[in-house]
Amino acid sequence: MGAVNTRGAAPKQDRSRATRQRLLESAVTCLAEHGWTGSTVTVVAEHAGVSRGAAQHHFPTREDLFTAAVEYVAEERSKALRSPERHGDVDVDVDGGGDADGGGAPGTRAAVEKLVALFTGPLFRAALQLWVAASNEPQLHLRVTKLEARIGRETHRMAVELLGADESVPGVRETVQGLLDMARGLGLANLLTDDSARRERVVAQWELIVREALAR
Amino acid sequence: MGAVNTRGAAPKQDRSRATRQRLLESAVTCLAEHGWTGSTVTVVAEHAGVSRGAAQHHFPTREDLFTAAVEYVAEERSKALRSPERHGDVDVDVDGGGDADGGGAPGTRAAVEKLVALFTGPLFRAALQLWVAASNEPQLHLRVTKLEARIGRETHRMAVELLGADESVPGVRETVQGLLDMARGLGLANLLTDDSARRERVVAQWELIVREALAR
The missing domain is CATH 1.10.357 (Tetracycline Repressor; domain 2)
Incomplete structure (x- = not known):
């Protein structure tokens, strides 16, 4: 995961970016497969292998998540x-x-x-x-x-x-x-x-x- | 229902046809305005001013109603x-x-x-x-x-x-x-x-x- 010299900041940023990316890709997949109604934040977070809390840290509302997607x-x-x-x-x-x-x-x-x-x-x-x-x-x-x-x-x-x-x-x-x-x-x-x-x-x-x- | 010679039949058939027509038109309106998720048989029946039972007499399932629509x-x-x-x-x-x-x-x-x-x-x-x-x-x-x-x-x-x-x-x-x-x-x-x-x-x-x- 990315270049780091000691530890902490850079990998953390990388992880955060990777999580965001996974959430966006999962949102697209869920939207294409289940439509809007079937694509709640919980469903997307689960598909991305991310906790609901982590998903909401990146995207406070469902609308935020899907417009970003x-x-x-x-x-x-x-x-x-x-x-x-x-x-x-x-x-x-x-x-x-x-x-x-x-x-x-x-x-x-x-x-x-x-x-x-x-x-x-x-x-x-x-x-x-x-x-x-x-x-x-x-x-x-x-x-x-x-x-x-x-x-x-x-x-x-x-x-x-x-x-x-x-x-x-x-x-x-x-x-x-x-x-x-x-x-x-x-x-x-x-x-x-x-x-x-x-x-x-x-x-x-x-x-x-x-x-x-x-x-x- | 069916054909009767004295009274009731023709107006009854007309009423039935008119109800069916109203249900179909309401289904189209609801679908355009609220989407599939928001368009239950209950919502459509209400919009058409028809009881849920009467709606189900014409269209036993939601799928029947919407494909007919x-x-x-x-x-x-x-x-x-x-x-x-x-x-x-x-x-x-x-x-x-x-x-x-x-x-x-x-x-x-x-x-x-x-x-x-x-x-x-x-x-x-x-x-x-x-x-x-x-x-x-x-x-x-x-x-x-x-x-x-x-x-x-x-x-x-x-x-x-x-x-x-x-x-x-x-x-x-x-x-x-x-x-x-x-x-x-x-x-x-x-x-x-x-x-x-x-x-x-x-x-x-x-x-x-x-x-x-x-x-x-």
Whole structure:
């Protein structure tokens, strides 16, 4: 656990950071698996192997825990988008297509696949549970709405970059937004059943359509 | 119950049908407003102004009530899609655009707006609550999955018709599917905040993109 010269402070900080991290990961897992109602602080603490008291030391309320968890999810999703390789959230085939259209930006196909992958993994599933909970729980609503606005802007910015899109061209901003809306809808279609075969065909077709729309 | 010739029967049947209808509408309202957890049979019966016993006469279990409610939602959404005028689920501007591209099918703009409207009203909101509940409640999962598959096929068929799309052309099927995925994603984006201004711009741009893609 981390570098220390004598004892105490550094390992304690490391342990605290590790506990926090475990709680956040457990919160995401519980939210994706049991939904908001089934994900109490007690359930999450137990899943993380942490005492309820320790959990409350890090996150005084259930809302604190889950907004931190979704922020954590958002950061993980950003990291996945920024990484040049395939990321771990879902299997993404970034081979082929990538070099075909040249230029500095990664290929449209790889970009579209990465963006869609963002919305189809367990991280999206946890975020979805929180959105739906927030629509019924007033104490979550404002927090999740603010968080979502920030994440939405960040995702859009990254999508523009990945696609190498020029937003000064009329319509391009809306093209990118619609593509992200489609990715979100594909994520929702994947909630109850494995939709990957259909999704692959839809993504292949829409990659062509988006490429043409952006080239105009 | 059943048929009687003297008195009581017809009004009794009517009353029974009216009670059933009120229960279904209340189930949808409760689901959209309080989510699955907050929508017990007792809560729904109270909202409908019906006794708990009468509610259970119509729907023996909570799962029966809510799958019937979502079936009802699906039928209402189908009706809305089929109706030639603007429908009541959300405000849809079907003026303009509709005649611009001529042909027998209603204009692409009107079609796209109608399809998107399907996913942004209270009916979609109720369906969303049920999907998320089904992802965590094994006793709902199979029912909702089957129902969704049927609704999905029906929606796709209607979308093809509204758009006047020719699915024998390669890629057209996937173009229509991707458009429906986008509509679903727009619905989800509308869950926590009123997204209508942004949505209008995205729909205007994507209507152009879809029109071109289908014309090829």
